[in-house]
Amino acid sequence: MFMKCRLAVVGLGNIGIATLLALASKGYQVIGLDIDEAKVESLKKGTNVSAEPQLEGLLQTCMRTGRVELTADYRDIQGADIIFITVGSPGKRDGGLDTSFVEKAAQSLGGEVIKSRDGYSLVALKTTVPIGFTRRFTSLLSEFSDKESNENFGVCYSPENLAVGSLIQGILEPEFLVIGEMDKRSGDYLESFYREFYSDHPTSFFRVTPEEGELAKLTLNAYLSLKITFANIVARVCNDLDKVDALNVLGIVGADCRVGPKFIKPGMSYGGQCFPKDLDELISSVEALNGPRRFFELVREMNEQHKQTPIMLAKRALGNLNGKTVAVLGLAYKSGISDVRSSPSLDMVTIFEAEGAKVKAFDPLVKRLEGIDVVSTLEDCLSRADCCLIATSELYFKNVLNLLHLMSRSVIIDGVRLLKPDEIPSGTVYYAIGLGQT
Numbered sequence: 001m002f003m004k005c006r007l008a009v010v011g012l013g014n015i016g017i018a019t020l021l022a023l024a025s026k027g028y029q030v031i032g033l034d035i036d037e038a039k040v041e042s043l044k045k046g047t048n049v050s051a052e053p054q055l056e057g058l059l060q061t062c063m064r065t066g067r068v069e070l071t072a073d074y075r076d077i078q079g080a081d082i083i084f085i086t087v088g089s090p091g092k093r094d095g096g097l098d099t100s101f102v103e104k105a106a107q108s109l110g111g112e113v114i115k116s117r118d119g120y121s122l123v124a125l126k127t128t129v130p131i132g133f134t135r136r137f138t139s140l141l142s143e144f145s146d147k148e149s150n151e152n153f154g155v156c157y158s159p160e161n162l163a164v165g166s167l168i169q170g171i172l173e174p175e176f177l178v179i180g181e182m183d184k185r186s187g188d189y190l191e192s193f194y195r196e197f198y199s200d201h202p203t204s205f206f207r208v209t210p211e212e213g214e215l216a217k218l219t220l221n222a223y224l225s226l227k228i229t230f231a232n233i234v235a236r237v238c239n240d241l242d243k244v245d246a247l248n249v250l251g252i253v254g255a256d257c258r259v260g261p262k263f264i265k266p267g268m269s270y271g272g273q274c275f276p277k278d279l280d281e282l283i284s285s286v287e288a289l290n291g292p293r294r295f296f297e298l299v300r301e302m303n304e305q306h307k308q309t310p311i312m313l314a315k316r317a318l319g320n321l322n323g324k325t326v327a328v329l330g331l332a333y334k335s336g337i338s339d340v341r342s343s344p345s346l347d348m349v350t351i352f353e354a355e356g357a358k359v360k361a362f363d364p365l366v367k368r369l370e371g372i373d374v375v376s377t378l379e380d381c382l383s384r385a386d387c388c389l390i391a392t393s394e395l396y397f398k399n400v401l402n403l404l405h406l407m408s409r410s411v412i413i414d415g416v417r418l419l420k421p422d423e424i425p426s427g428t429v430y431y432a433i434g435l436g437q438t
Contacts, residue, residue: 002193008033008080010105011087012043012070014273014339015126015160017055018167019084024062025172026197030069031080035108037072044070055168074112082193083109085125091277096284102127106137110144114153122154122189128217128278129157131285134210138182154186157210159217164272165336176204180213218285221278226299227263228270232306235266235434239309246434247417266434268391268415269306271333271342276300307347310415311355313431314387317411322356325408327385329400330392330416331363331374338365345391346372348415360385364396379403387411390418404428 005028009020012034020032034040046060062068069076077083087105089097102125114121123141125134134157138149149155157180162170177194181187187207194205208216235246246266254261270276279300286293311321318324333343340346349359349372360373362381368374375381378399382388386409390397393416401423404410412419414432421438424430 002082002196003027005081005193006031006079008077008083010034010077010083010085010109011101011127012039013086013088014164014167015162016084016086017043017059018162018171019086019126019160020068021055021058021062022168022171023197024065024067025058025168027067028197029067031077032068032070033072033074033077034070035072040070040072058168074108075116078113078116080113080121081119082122082124082190083113085109085123085127087127089127089129089277091280095280097128097130097277097281099129099133102129102133102137103140106140107144110141110147114141114145114147117152120153120189122156122186122193124156124158124190126158126160128159128221128274128281129214130281131211131214131218134180134182134214150183150185154189155182155210156180156186156190157213158190159213161217161220164339165334173201174198174203176206178206178208178213178216180208180210182210215285218278218282221275222282222296222299224263225270225275225279225303228267228275229299229303229306231264231266232269232309232433233302236306236309238266238434238436239313241436243438244436246436250434266417266432268310268433269303269344269347271344273333273339273341276342307344307351309433310348310389310391310413311351313413313433314352314389314411317413317429317431318387318409320356321352324357324386325384326352326357326359327381327388327407328352328359328361329363329378329381329388329390329397330394331361331366331369331372332392335392335394336365338363340366340369348389348391363392364394379406382406384408387413389413389415391415393418401425 007023007028007030009016009032012032020030023030046056087101089099089102092098125137138155142149158178179187179190191205231250238244238246250264253259254264283293283296328345328348331345332338332340352359360375360381362375362378382403383406385407397418410428412430417432
């Protein structure tokens with residue numbers, strides 16, 4: 001039914017590119033749109049595709065088959081039957097989400113696409129948005145198209161629940177799908193498409209109001225932020241105890257089916273493009289309703305406090321950090337990607353430098369960052385360092401154990417529990433988040 005339909009994806013960031021490629025990989029004809037003409041041209045050349053480097057080759061393959069087209073002109077998607085909106089909603093400095101880019105997309109979509117169509121089209125909003133925004137989005141489409149929702153077009157809020165580093169897999173193999181429908185017709189239409197698209201991967205559907213979908217998305221990421229923060233609080237307790245390892249303690253906790261093993265491991269503070277801003281938006285929403293926002297604020301505060309834990313461990317090993325050289329291994333907010341947005345590693349650099357330390361950094365996927373001494377090899381980073389902080393779980397960083405002779409002092413601070421204590425060579429000082437004193 002839908003294989004002959006024309007699909008469009010508006011907004012070609014990480015999620016947009018992954019959505020585009022997932023659709024094309026199933027044989028659908030898809031056109032990707034981004035108003036940044038330079039970005040579109042770069043994508044056509046196969047460069048700067050995504051924070052996931054492996055997607056570059058897949059984009060080129062899909063373009064060669066003719067299943068993917070790229071454009072910066074809204075008029076080129078006038079023939080689209082289903083339009084997925086993946087435009088960014090970055091966090092605002094004062095908290096909450098900036099929806100101005102999504103609003104501009106709605107205006108352009110209404111005025112340049114829906115207004116010119118004769119038949120019905122469906123718009124699936126996937127961007128994380130504030131509670132109630134989908135209705136405003138629908139009103140903008142009506143205003144700029146001079147057409148009525150439900151009659152000429154439909155709108156659903158259908159957010160993704162993805163992790164950068166495994167975007168395509170997350171889209172192709174979802175645990176569940178949310179359809180926050182503005183009306184039954186649009187919900188039926190999107191569910192029918194999803195059932196065809198996921199015919200080889202049966203999944204559950206939640207047909208809800210847009211507001212329920214919006215709140216569920218924010219709440220889910222807030223809960224995951226809470227789970228990470230809780231694990232790190234337990235880890236900090238373990239750091240001050242004898243013969244206690246948070247990996248074992250939290251492993252037991254996570255083995256209980258009521259808790260589960262995901263997101264409950266000692267490590268660095270959470271960061272990235274979603275968790276911080278989504279929690280901020282939930283706090284703003286609760287505050288606007290005069291609700292109990294303090295609980296969510298505490299999660300945010302404890303996550304910030306945990307950024308001091310690697311510094312504290314470095315001081316245990318070296319004493320005063322003034323004049324010391326620290327090697328930070330990993331700059332992205334997680335391994336396997338190049339995205340440094342809200343990365344705790346960047347905060348580590350700032351805090352170490354505030355303590356008077358000289359910082360060098362290395363990440364195999366991050367080649368340069370303004371204001372940070374990013375070196376090109378692991379060897380260069382470790383050379384003459386007094387201490388190294390492992391800040392992401394890149395398996396390549398295990399090679400530090402073979403390069404300790406390059407350091408002025410053999411001191412390792414393991415922020416992600418990449419190494420095992422019994423792997424550490426004799427004479428090496430090893431501290432890890434959640435590892436108690438022996």
